[in-house]
Amino acid sequence: MNQLRADRTLQCQKARLKRFHFFVLKVSFLFFLFLTVMPAARISAAGPEDVIINCNIHDGSCSQALADLEITLDITPRPVRAMQDLVFRVLLSGGEPQQAPFIDLGMPGMKMGPNRVILEKASRSFYEGKGVIVRCPSGSRTWRATVTVPGKGKVDFIFDVIN
Amino acid sequence: MLSTDALYLIFFTTGFSVGFGHCIGMCGPIAVSFSLNLKGKSILLSHGLYNTGRLLTYAILGGLMGAAGSFTAVSARIAGLQQGAMIAAGVLVMVMGLALNEWLPFVKYFRRKDPAGGIFSKGFHKLTAIRSPYAYFPIGLLLGLLPCGPVYTALVAAAGTGIEAPGTLYGFLSGAGLMAAFGLGTVPALILVARLAGIGWLTSRRLICRLGSILMILVGIIYVIKGVRY
Numbered sequence: 039m040n041q042l043r044a045d046r047t048l049q050c051q052k053a054r055l056k057r058f059h060f061f062v063l064k065v066s067f068l069f070f071l072f073l074t075v076m077p078a079a080r081i082s083a084a085g086p087e088d089v090i091i092n093c094n095i096h097d098g099s100c101s102q103a104l105a106d107l108e109i110t111l112d113i114t115p116r117p118v119r120a121m122q123d124l125v126f127r128v129l130l131s132g133g134e135p136q137q138a139p140f141i142d143l144g145m146p147g148m149k150m151g152p153n154r155v156i157l158e159k160a161s162r163s164f165y166e167g168k169g170v171i172v173r174c175p176s177g178s179r180t181w182r183a184t185v186t187v188p189g190k191g192k193v194d195f196i197f198d199v200i201n
Numbered sequence: 202m203l204s205t206d207a208l209y210l211i212f213f214t215t216g217f218s219v220g221f222g223h224c225i226g227m228c229g230p231i232a233v234s235f236s237l238n239l240k241g242k243s244i245l246l247s248h249g250l251y252n253t254g255r256l257l258t259y260a261i262l263g264g265l266m267g268a269a270g271s272f273t274a275v276s277a278r279i280a281g282l283q284q285g286a287m288i289a290a291g292v293l294v295m296v297m298g299l300a301l302n303e304w305l306p307f308v309k310y311f312r313r314k315d316p317a318g319g320i321f322s323k324g325f326h327k328l329t330a331i332r333s334p335y336a337y338f339p340i341g342l343l344l345g346l347l348p349c350g351p352v353y354t355a356l357v358a359a360a361g362t363g364i365e366a367p368g369t370l371y372g373f374l375s376g377a378g379l380m381a382a383f384g385l386g387t388v389p390a391l392i393l394v395a396r397l398a399g400i401g402w403l404t405s406r407r408l409i410c411r412l413g414s415i416l417m418i419l420v421g422i423i424y425v426i427k428g429v430r431y
Binding site: 122123145148152172175177 | 211212215218219222223227271272273276277280287347348349350351353354355357358383427430431
């Protein structure tokens with residue numbers, strides 16, 4: 039009799055444990071679904087609040103200091119729109135690098151893949167290249183142009199474009 | 202300048218890393234919706250076919266960019282198609298979400314003898330009951346057109362290979378290859394999400410289906426709004 043009761047208790051415990059495991063699995067699954075599905079909504083709502091825009095490229099060129107250099111970035115035609123052919127110009131004041139600088143375009147806080155603008159020397163200290171700023175369907179308009187001067191370092195120009 | 206082979210590798214790895222970040226956020230909800238709609242059946246085959254269709258569209262787009270040697274010229278022509286694809290994706294996911302729990306009043310209506318018996322009702326019925334894995338190939342072809350930042354970036358590079366190509370055919374092939382490499386890189390992330398969202402292993406699916414339906418409807422609405430505003 040006692041053996042039977044012990045068996046039943048054991049079976050009950052096993053069943054409870056099984057139910058508990060399924061409950062944990064279900065909760066984990068729902069959490070996974072939530073994490074996977076919600077970014078579609080979150081991405082559109084997430085603005086780059088913590089990103090400081092340091093350049094109003096629509097009004098004209100922007101400048102920043104890098105070591106002993108002053109780097110000036112200009113993008114035309116203005117206003118700067120996504121999904122159109124753009125000309126990027128970089129002026130280096132205070133020295134001339136060994137190699138031509140280049141620009142990497144990206145979005146702050148969002149991985150967009152490599153989009154490099156190769157610059158060629160147009161005149162002394164003046165470099166020029168063509169590129170495209172793509173449109174992000176999330177609605178984000180803030181872009182970052184990282185100008186790298188080989189041997190010197192890099193600076194970020196953060197600006198809004200028109201989608 | 203980098204060789205085309207190096208670009209293939211760069212964009213394959215870019216696709217892989219972007220896949221686990223950006224793509225899971227943007228296209229993951231679609232993959233999850235499909236898995237929920239399949240109710241755990243033929244997930245790998247369905248998603249394999251969906252991704253094959255998506256890759257084929259990417260390759261064709263890359264080929265066109267490479268042949269034209271211009272991103273902006275081609276993208277301007279396909280912008281309307283992309284907007285349509287985004288709205289279609291939203292509607293598809295919404296209908297799947299509603300049909301998952303038979304919340305769609307029209308489903309019951311169409312399941313009865315439809316006096317009209319028209320193409321619309323047949324098409325609608327098929328849309329609400331997409332269970333065949335082979336239906337996911339054309340869906341992949343269509344949803345490969347979805348506008349997406351990293352896809353655009355890869356297309357810019359595909360157009361770049363076309364500029365340097367000695368001829369139009371070579372430009373087409375190099376652009377198509379680059380986009381195929383990029384697309385291939387994104388597949389593992391989406392397959393993983395799809396596999397994890399498969400509910401075949403669950404004994405009780407009612408709660409999952411109900412909550413899944415709500416999420417699918419929400420995602421569908423978001424896609425439609427994004428598509429209209431695009």
